[in-house]
Amino acid sequence: MFDNLRDITDDPAEFDEPIESIFEQDFEQAGDGRIMGMTAGQRFFISLMLLATVIVIGITCLMVTQKVWPF
Secondary structure (H helix, E strand, C coil), rough: CCCCCCHHHHHHHHCCHHHHHCCCCCCCCCCCCEEEEHHHHHHHHHHHHHHHHHHHHHHHHHHHCCCCCCC
């Protein structure tokens, strides 16, 4: 199993790339401020809907477990 281990490690084919190419980064141009294709107003509305959903589910769970009563 380990007979050819030294031959494998002496192979210079793995190191053909210069080290500088590893650190090159391709930066994309700044977009128009959209995340997932939504504008800021649309993202705000989605976050409000998510907040309302969490509040409703939380209150429902409290009433089901009889930790709080609405009256």
